[in-house]
Amino acid sequence: MTASILRSALRRSGSSATASSYFASRGFASAPSHERKVAVLGAAGGIGQPLSLLMKLNPLVSRLALYDIAGTPGVAADVSHINTRSEVKGYAGDDQLGEALEGSDVVIIPAGVPRKPGMTRDDLFKINAGIVKSLCEAIAKYCPNALVNMISNPVNSTVPIAAEVFKSHGVYDPRRLFGVTTLDVVRAKTFYAGKAKVNVADVNVPVIGGHAGITILPLFSQATPKANLSDEEILALTKRTQDGGTEVVEAKAGKGSATLSMAYAGAIFADACLKGLNGVPDVVECTFVQSTVTELPFFASKVRLGKNGVEEVLGLGPLTHFEKQGLEALKPELKSSIEKGIAFVHGN
Ligand SMILES: NC(=O)C1=CN([C@@H]2O[C@H](COP(=O)(O)OP(=O)(O)OC[C@H]3O[C@@H](n4cnc5c(N)ncnc54)[C@H](O)[C@@H]3O)[C@@H](O)[C@H]2O)C=CC1
Numbered sequence: 001m002t003a004s005i006l007r008s009a010l011r012r013s014g015s016s017a018t019a020s021s022y023f024a025s026r027g028f029a030s031a032p033s034h035e036r037k038v039a040v041l042g043a044a045g046g047i048g049q050p051l052s053l054l055m056k057l058n059p060l061v062s063r064l065a066l067y068d069i070a071g072t073p074g075v076a077a078d079v080s081h082i083n084t085r086s087e088v089k090g091y092a093g094d095d096q097l098g099e100a101l102e103g104s105d106v107v108i109i110p111a112g113v114p115r116k117p118g119m120t121r122d123d124l125f126k127i128n129a130g131i132v133k134s135l136c137e138a139i140a141k142y143c144p145n146a147l148v149n150m151i152s153n154p155v156n157s158t159v160p161i162a163a164e165v166f167k168s169h170g171v172y173d174p175r176r177l178f179g180v181t182t183l184d185v186v187r188a189k190t191f192y193a194g195k196a197k198v199n200v201a202d203v204n205v206p207v208i209g210g211h212a213g214i215t216i217l218p219l220f221s222q223a224t225p226k227a228n229l230s231d232e233e234i235l236a237l238t239k240r241t242q243d244g245g246t247e248v249v250e251a252k253a254g255k256g257s258a259t260l261s262m263a264y265a266g267a268i269f270a271d272a273c274l275k276g277l278n279g280v281p282d283v284v285e286c287t288f289v290q291s292t293v294t295e296l297p298f299f300a301s302k303v304r305l306g307k308n309g310v311e312e313v314l315g316l317g318p319l320t321h322f323e324k325q326g327l328e329a330l331k332p333e334l335k336s337s338i339e340k341g342i343a344f345v346h347g348n
């Protein structure tokens with residue numbers, strides 16, 4: 001999906017758009033302006049590679065640092081041949097992590113192990129908690145002002161881990177830490193458009209809560225364009241959105257979890273962060289952040305992004321009885337995942 005392939009695809013579809021305007025029409029900004037460095041940690045992985053490709057296609061990026069424990073020289077050499085704005089460099093191994101991070105405006109973290117069939121996201125905690133902790137220690141040291149986009153699972157725990165690490169280094173700014181829940185929104189939009197028989201490009205659906213099972217709560221009552229769906233249809237759409245990750249894990253049958261759709265979602269969210277940093281007004285995405293919207297210290301909801309990251313955590317809006325029940329049901333699990341992350345950093 002290089003720029004030229006995109007251009008010929010667009011020509012075939014009768015459009016005269018360029019790759020840049022292709023992305024602009026899908027929520028990617030088009031006008032290069034500020035110098036912006038983006039680092040991808042875990043760049044040689046299933047998500048990392050296509051995400052690196054998509055970030056290379058983003059005209060808002062001027063420098064792209066691709067870091068992994070191994071394999072990044074190849075990925076970086078490959079991606080660097082694409083004739084778009086950013087300068088690409090690959091970094092491999094601990095001793096190159098600092099250089100990869102230095103000067104970063106946005107750090108995207110898809111480092112860590114993915115699920116196999118039969119596992120929950122929480123089963124990844126044992127391995128991924130340590131990976132995320134050590135990467136966040138390096139972020140605290142080398143680019144404490146960067147916006148951190150946490151993809152590594154379990155997001156409900158890895159985001160609190162990051163917050164505690166940053167606090168212990170005296171650099172925690174809640175406006176700069178995000179759990180990436182965009183894939184839940186991407187799925188909710190796709191599934192809703194299919195059921196409601198509306199143009200998927202016009203669809204908006206907020207998804208709140210967290211990023212695991214029932215903690216993922218799509219608010220189909222607020223979906224636009226409006227459609228007259230039955231309670232049974234809403235229930236089925238809600239369950240499918242909550243189980244979307246598992247649907248992919250089972251289909252991949254031991255070969256990992258969502259990578260391509262996640263790379264797309266991660267690229268959309270990073271682009272929103274860059275737009276916010278660059279002063280584009282009214283950039284709103286659902287994301288898992290420090291929050292006072294409920295009694296839980298972290299919660300996913302719509303967030304307005306700006307020059308310092310989170311500008312405003314937006315409220316939940318009116319909920320149906322079904323959604324209120326879902327909200328109450330998710331709280332105990334989300335609370336314990338958050339507490340598990342916090343306890344991990346304090347050695348409990
Ligand atoms: N937030 C979300 O919506 C989603 C999150 N995920 C999560 O993303 C993570 C990555 O998934 P995949 O890319 O499929 O896994 P993968 O195994 O294909 O890639 C992970 C990469 O991380 C690297 N890595 C491991 N330790 C590292 C370290 N200390 N520093 C830098 N890189 C390191 C590995 O070398 C590997 O290249 C998983 O935890 C998965 O559960 C996956 C899909 C959606």
Ligand SMILES: O=C([O-])CC(=O)C(=O)O
Pocket residue numbers: 114115121153183244245246248249257258
């Ligand atoms: O399900 C998984 O393990 C990966 C993930 O978070 C998702 O696809 O939403």
